[in-house]
Amino acid sequence: MRTGEALVMAVEALRVNRLRSALTMLGVIIGVLAVVILVAIGTGAKNAVEKEIAGLGSNIILVVPGQVGLGAAPTQSRLDLSDVAYVRRVVGDPSKVTVAVNSGEPVRVGRTEVFATLTGTDQYLPNVFDRPLRRGRGLSATDVDTRRRVAILGAEVAGKLFGDLDPIGRQVTIAGVRFRVIGVYETIGSTFGVARDQEVHVPVTTAQRLIGLPRVNGIAIGASGPDEIEPLQRRVVDALRARYPDEQFSAVTQTQLLGTIGTVLSMLTGVLAAIAGISLLVGGVGVSNIMLVGVRERTREIGLRKALGARQRDILGQFLIEAVLLTTIGGVVGILLGVGGALLIQALSPVPASITWWSIALAFGVSAAVGVFFGVAPARRAGRLDPVIALRAD
Amino acid sequence: MTVPVTAMPDDGATSAFEAVDLRRSYQLDGVSVEALRGVTLTIGQGEFVAVVGPSGSGKSTLMHLLGCLDRPTSGVLRVGGVDVATLDDTRLAELRNEAIGFVFQSFHLLARTSALDNVALPLVYRGVSRQERRARARAALEAVGLGHRMGHRPSQMSGGEQQRVAIARALVGDPRVVLADEPTGNLDTRNGEEVMGLLEHLNAERGVAVVLVTHDGEVAERARRQIHVRDGLVELDTGAPAADGEAR
Numbered sequence A: 001m002r003t004g005e006a007l008v009m010a011v012e013a014l015r016v017n018r019l020r021s022a023l024t025m026l027g028v029i030i031g032v033l034a035v036v037i038l039v040a041i042g043t044g045a046k047n048a049v050e051k052e053i054a055g056l057g058s059n060i061i062l063v064v065p066g067q068v069g070l071g072a073a074p075t076q077s078r079l080d081l082s083d084v085a086y087v088r089r090v091v092g093d094p095s096k097v098t099v100a101v102n103s104g105e106p107v108r109v110g111r112t113e114v115f116a117t118l119t120g121t122d123q124y125l126p127n128v129f130d131r132p133l134r135r136g137r138g139l140s141a142t143d144v145d146t147r148r149r150v151a152i153l154g155a156e157v158a159g160k161l162f163g164d165l166d167p168i169g170r171q172v173t174i175a176g177v178r179f180r181v182i183g184v185y186e187t188i189g190s191t192f193g194v195a196r197d198q199e200v201h202v203p204v205t206t207a208q209r210l211i212g213l214p215r216v217n218g219i220a221i222g223a224s225g226p227d228e229i230e231p232l233q234r235r236v237v238d239a240l241r242a243r244y245p246d247e248q249f250s251a252v253t254q255t256q257l258l259g260t261i262g263t264v265l266s267m268l269t270g271v272l273a274a275i276a277g278i279s280l281l282v283g284g285v286g287v288s289n290i291m292l293v294g295v296r297e298r299t300r301e302i303g304l305r306k307a308l309g310a311r312q313r314d315i316l317g318q319f320l321i322e323a324v325l326l327t328t329i330g331g332v333v334g335i336l337l338g339v340g341g342a343l344l345i346q347a348l349s350p351v352p353a354s355i356t357w358w359s360i361a362l363a364f365g366v367s368a369a370v371g372v373f374f375g376v377a378p379a380r381r382a383g384r385l386d387p388v389i390a391l392r393a394d
Numbered sequence B: 001m002t003v004p005v006t007a008m009p010d011d012g013a014t015s016a017f018e019a020v021d022l023r024r025s026y027q028l029d030g031v032s033v034e035a036l037r038g039v040t041l042t043i044g045q046g047e048f049v050a051v052v053g054p055s056g057s058g059k060s061t062l063m064h065l066l067g068c069l070d071r072p073t074s075g076v077l078r079v080g081g082v083d084v085a086t087l088d089d090t091r092l093a094e095l096r097n098e099a100i101g102f103v104f105q106s107f108h109l110l111a112r113t114s115a116l117d118n119v120a121l122p123l124v125y126r127g128v129s130r131q132e133r134r135a136r137a138r139a140a141l142e143a144v145g146l147g148h149r150m151g152h153r154p155s156q157m158s159g160g161e162q163q164r165v166a167i168a169r170a171l172v173g174d175p176r177v178v179l180a181d182e183p184t185g186n187l188d189t190r191n192g193e194e195v196m197g198l199l200e201h202l203n204a205e206r207g208v209a210v211v212l213v214t215h216d217g218e219v220a221e222r223a224r225r226q227i228h229v230r231d232g233l234v235e236l237d238t239g240a241p242a243a244d245g246e247a248r
């Protein structure tokens, strides 16, 4: 028998039991739908995080005290401004190095108070990080050297404190100390859960006095190109180790962050897909079950076909094609719904979703494979039916 | 099947069927039940034979063996000169498709399929193109006087018409033998008469051997040869091979 004939027969058989076919497909549809949507969300999350990291700026090396890695305990910083100057000498170009001192502080204007991340930094910050200003100016060397009480507000802080008013030149009170606003940043979103629009930048010297500690939390270096990152990273770490033989220092780059986070998120996506895959498997069991019922119901038909000259493989092929047709139609419907669902989630919620061609191809391939796998047992049973017994059955 | 198979019976063979000490036993709850206990008979090309006997005597069992739907427990069966023991299941299916047509008491038509497609079904398994299948099925339906019922489904036809569709299906593949197990069993006298007429016509005009099982004495009388079966044995054969010449 030709495959085309078998296909026509299978379509006919599915059409005859429309409701049953549809319900059986539903199991596969839900499984495929879940796979497509969950993979889209996982991939979307990964893309979003990678974009965030890339959005920091390019070719950044972050130097922090202690060991960086999963499960490493946070280390008390012992770096201070003299170490920043030292790193500047090691790097060679002082303008490529900037610094951060962080502390959560209340910021108040009149009766309005918000909690912000106070970051002490210096005039070189824009050389290392992408941090466009919406209004006003950034920090100057004089601001840092003379410990001026000036502040640049993150977009959200500015919005909450001043609303539609222009904050430039106005006063804010940070931890009880008055500062003059000299600039407002553009909205840039968050990185690793750090809401960067909730930051307030002040000169590092001013921040240290306010906090009462002469430490810095981290040093950031902007390499001039991707090729320079690794040698520079090694040079800085070696230099710091030489200066403090008993201390640990780490320098992480975006590439390394991207790599680590990418791996974790890919694993997460894989786990999500696997969980969704289980429901696809359950759908497959449903197909198997219904096919077995179909074989039983059509015992006489099978007997007749055999009497008329159908070979075992003709009958087997007929039922196998039926099973594969069930799951692949279910797969296509599931893919369409899954893509639609992912787009809907993308449009209506903050959850990012990204549809990848491989997840669609995989979902289709897996649903066809599910049809073969779960169709084989019923199809073999049909193919092996004894025509005499089948014809006598009533 | 478009390529002729070497193991296929050739038309030059003298007999359609040749059974020697054919036995078929079933295992029922560990007990062996003998449905056929040593049947020896020869049915020639173009014969018209009625198999008669009481219920449970083994008539259907014999028909299933002759039709290659089943294999004997022991004994030799040659169909068109070919020992069926030498054929695997696939070859056996091809033999059924090429050489044998079946007519059943309960018609066994596909319920949701038109008369035309029911008749064309055996040709599907022979790999015949759709167009040719339809043409041959149409001719077969016209031959049984149902040219005006091609698009009807079984549920839209009388019992007699359904059995005529089944006969058209049995002859669409140009078989050498038609095996009919109580073809008139579910029909009234008039329709039974018509079906018998068709089978006789088939036998006379096309030289197709007909073996039919019947309970009806009148029907059996119309056959040139009667084989009486009782308790799995041939009790009486009016056209035994020894008397071959006269029986024809």
Ligand SMILES: Nc1ncnc2c1ncn2[C@@H]1O[C@H](COP(=O)(O)OP(=O)(O)OP(=O)(O)O)[C@@H](O)[C@H]1O
Binding pocket: B026, B027, B028, B033, B034, B035, B053, B054, B055, B056, B057, B058, B059, B060, B061, B062
């Ligand atoms: N699959 C089976 N398993 C066990 N016994 C069987 C089986 N098929 C047939 N038999 C037995 O074989 C014997 C012959 O059965 P068969 O159907 O050939 O009789 P029959 O002559 O066609 O009867 P009827 O005129 O009622 O159709 C019976 O005793 C029956 O019970």
Ligand SMILES: [Mg+2]
Binding pocket: B059, B060, B061, B181
């Ligand atoms: Mg019987």
